[in-house]
Amino acid sequence: LAKTTQPISMDSYEGQEVNITCSHNNIATNDYITWYQQFPSQGPRFIIQGYKTKVTNEVASLFIPADRKSSTLSLPRVSLSDTAVYYCLVGEYNQGGKLIFGQGTELSVKP
Amino acid sequence: DAGVIQSPRHEVTEMGQEVTLRCKPISGHDYLFWYRQTMMRGLELLIYFNNNVPIDDSGMPEDRFSAKMPNASFSTLKIQPSEPRDSAVYFCASRSTGKNTEAFFGQGTRLTVV
Secondary structure, eight states: OOOBOOOOOEEEEOOOOOOEEEEOOOOOOOOOEEEEETTTTSOOOOEEEEEEEEEEEESSSEEEOEEESEEEEEESSOOOOGOOOEEEEEOGGOOOOOOOOOOOOEEEEEE | OOOEEEEEEEEETTTTTOOOEEEETTOOOOOOEEEEEETEEEEEEEEEEEEEEEEEEOOOOTTTEEEEEEEEEEEEEEEEEGGGGOOEEEEEEEEOSSOOOOOEEEEEEEEEOO
């Protein structure tokens, strides 16, 4: 499983766009990139997944450059309720297998 | 579906006692994971099952921990005897094989061993 590196924490203000970058230099050809969000006192929740280029859903966008050695989770116009820990995971999830969580990025959104 | 259901939500026990945590995965999911979360160590994978069979238990901290999945709709994580350092939030998650790889987590069990 490819090791991931993310910033430990980030601060933002309501209404701003937040970009969280994850490095995964050893990503394998079959690996997908998945992001989870965890609110205090809750289990992690899937946000978005991608393989290459750009993926967008109702919650976030995921940008993956051609070399796939990094990825950026983009949260548009954050609100106080987006305060959470965000985890980047890399692996062959389409084939099943285990999910390994790193330290995550603690995002704090201020008014 | 009600999602992944864990019980109890909170457990306080004395050191040396046996603790059993329970999990009901989402119907139709063939993977089940047990995690432990602490401030110091983050979210650690303890063990996971595929089709009720344990696949990887390398994360189980020691012999005091054991997990079973007697059928597709139920799993237990047992700690015997419990120690204060076992205090943590324990999460169960399930997912299915295939294109939709999203894992669903339960609300967790907050264990306090005094």
